[in-house]
Amino acid sequence: MRAIVAVAALALAAPPAGAHSVYVTAGRLLDVASGTARTGQCVLVDGERIARVEPCTAPPPGAQALDWSAYTVVPGLIDLHTHLADTGQGADVAAPLKTSPQATALIGAHNAKVTLEAGFTTVRDVGTYRGLTDVALRDAIAGGLVPGPRMFVAGAYITKPGGGGELNGVIPNDQLPADMRLGVVRNAGEARERTQYLFDHGADFIKMIATGAVLAIGTEPGQVELSQDEMRAVVDVARAHGSYATAHAHGAAGIKAAIRAGVHSIEHASLIDDEGLAMAKKAGVWLVMDVYDGDWIDQEGTREGWPAEYLRKNRETTQVQREGFAKAVKRGVKLAYGTDAGVYPHGLNARQFAYMVRWGMTPAQAIRAATLDAATLIGHEKELGSIAPGKFADMIAVAGDPLADVRVLENVAHVMKGGDVAK
Structure with a gap:
């Protein structure tokens, strides 16, 4: 690679x-x-x-x-x-x-x-x-x-405007500095172009934000944010460079779309369902599941006054993610x-x-x-x-x-x- x-x-x-x-x-x-x-x-x-x-x-x-x-x-x-x-x-x-x-x-x-x-x-x-x-x-x-x-x-996030890879809720996103929006895409053509840009500027692999995020204002973990066509465009460019794409994907639908698009690994996989587990195992897709930090977010985030939206989404995903992890272990999915x-x-x-x-x-x-x-x-x-x-x-x-x-x-x-x- x-x-x-x-x-x-x-x-x-x-x-x-x-x-x-x-x-x-x-x-x-x-x-x-x-x-x-x-x-x-x-x-x-x-x-x-x-x-x-x-x-x-x-x-x-x-x-x-x-x-x-x-x-x-x-x-x-x-x-x-x-x-x-x-x-x-x-x-x-x-x-x-x-x-x-x-x-x-x-x-x-x-x-x-x-x-x-x-x-x-x-x-x-x-x-x-x-x-x-x-x-x-x-x-x-x-x-x-x-x-x-x-x-x-990864160089930057490939994300939709206002998606889980953007710094939302601070100033209008189109007023953010250019270096904070290097991976913002609106269609498959832009996804292809931005992916090429990141490789040209030193990225080793590509990280896509396939679904909403826990720690991003105005996005929901279960919501699909990149289409399968957009993700496929990224995957194709990455493969042409002898590399791969991974997908931040909490929601079950986004996980399955990313697997169909040909990603090498899934990050978080918080809300993965049985079909998604079976698809990951069959395709040989790796799951990288952060099963510790939910406790840190709940305890320290609450103490420090992190946005209530973050804390709510963390509570909604932490336990179910760990249950999904346990299923993945039992079913022999690559972790x-x-x-x-x-x-x-x-x-x-x-x-x-x-x-x-x-x-x-x-x-x-x-x-x-x-x-x-x-x-x-x-x-x-x-x-x-x-x-x-x-x-x-x-x-x-x-x-x-x-x-x-x-x-x-x-x-x-x-x-x-x-x-x-x-x-």
């Missing part, structure tokens, strides 16, 4: 200064493919990549010894639904407009560092109000200018890890693991959703998602056994990304 090539090329273009060999001693090494952990294992890192995984011996000559023997070593985590390059959610609907593109990028740099230190070494950033700030942040991280996870970015980080503070991404377990996954399944399965969704499973020779040396160390208590992933002791220790 184009997205993979672009990000991999950026990462390889800027190898860590003074790249060297590191010999990591693991207390327990988690094999996410089998869902088991092994003891007595060491990992030889050569530059950015894993050279060998083997029973421990003396470190090779010249290799730095890194003792993580007190920890379980897990592949670097992947969050497929984040908003690093944005102001974050709060009571002030106008905050994205009040924050300049430059300030937004600096906020993104902070969010990226916090996210990396929380153990998430790769993210998919699925949209920002200030279009293309995510592209700038991705490139700064890849160039070694700021610390952060590898980023796959990958995505949290909507930015709705809640960045760095708390791992809180969702416990919710996924509560709603039907085993700890091993939940961890795989955030490692090997997430890497597979972005088409990067040969380089990310597990601790194996040839892959990027992305690893975290946690105290305790995440296969017994997945919440230990909420407190990460050490982080390595591409052979560099970030924490």
Whole structure:
């Protein structure tokens, strides 16, 4: 896929200064493919990549010894639904407009560092109000200018005028700055043109707003906002670039229209019905369901005075989304890890693991959703998602056994990304 090539090329273009060999001693090494952990294992890192995984011996000559023997070593985590390059959610609907593109990028740099230190070494950033700030942040991280996870970015939202991807309720939308409306479309022709524009300006994949949103003024989650023809136009252009489109879709009708249009994944899927689940399974479409943040919105949003409309829509979707998630687990629908980080503070991404377990996954399944399965969704499973020779040396160390208590992933002791220790 184009997205993979672009990000991999950026990462390889800027190898860590003074790249060297590191010999990591693991207390327990988690094999996410089998869902088991092994003891007595060491990992030889050569530059950015894993050279060998083997029973421990003396470190090779010249290799730095890194003792993580007190920890379980897990592949670097992947969050497929984040908003690093944005102001974050709060009571002030106008905050994205009040924050300049430059300030937004600096906020993104902070969010990226916090996210990396929380153990998430790769993210998919699925949209920002200030279009293309995510592209700038991705490139700064890849160039070694700021610390952060590898980023796959959407550039902007493809959305209808006044839809769930617009900053509604602040000023008339046609008076918003141009960089806040890069993906606004009115028909299939415009959808095609805007999609091409985003790829031309650095997007790795495309994010469509197929239905209304919980956290957008004047839209309803169950309402279809993009037609199937408009979404098909986006999908076709994305495929021509060797990439894909994902769809923000809460409502059942919008989910099914997006699947028919050929999307690669569905974000949220809050109101998915049995037919939609069957369609997703048959088509091999991934669901990325943010089953944690509904509690944050209800508790903190209420305390902070978020718009009543947001709180009402959140209450109407949270429980039914979790029930849909449980059905998806039982029916074998493909599920990958995505949290909507930015709705809640960045760095708390791992809180969702416990919710996924509560709603039907085993700890091993939940961890795989955030490692090997997430890497597979972005088409990067040969380089990310597990601790194996040839892959990027992305690893975290946690105290305790995440296969017994997945919440230990909420407190990460050490982080390595591409052979560099970030924490």
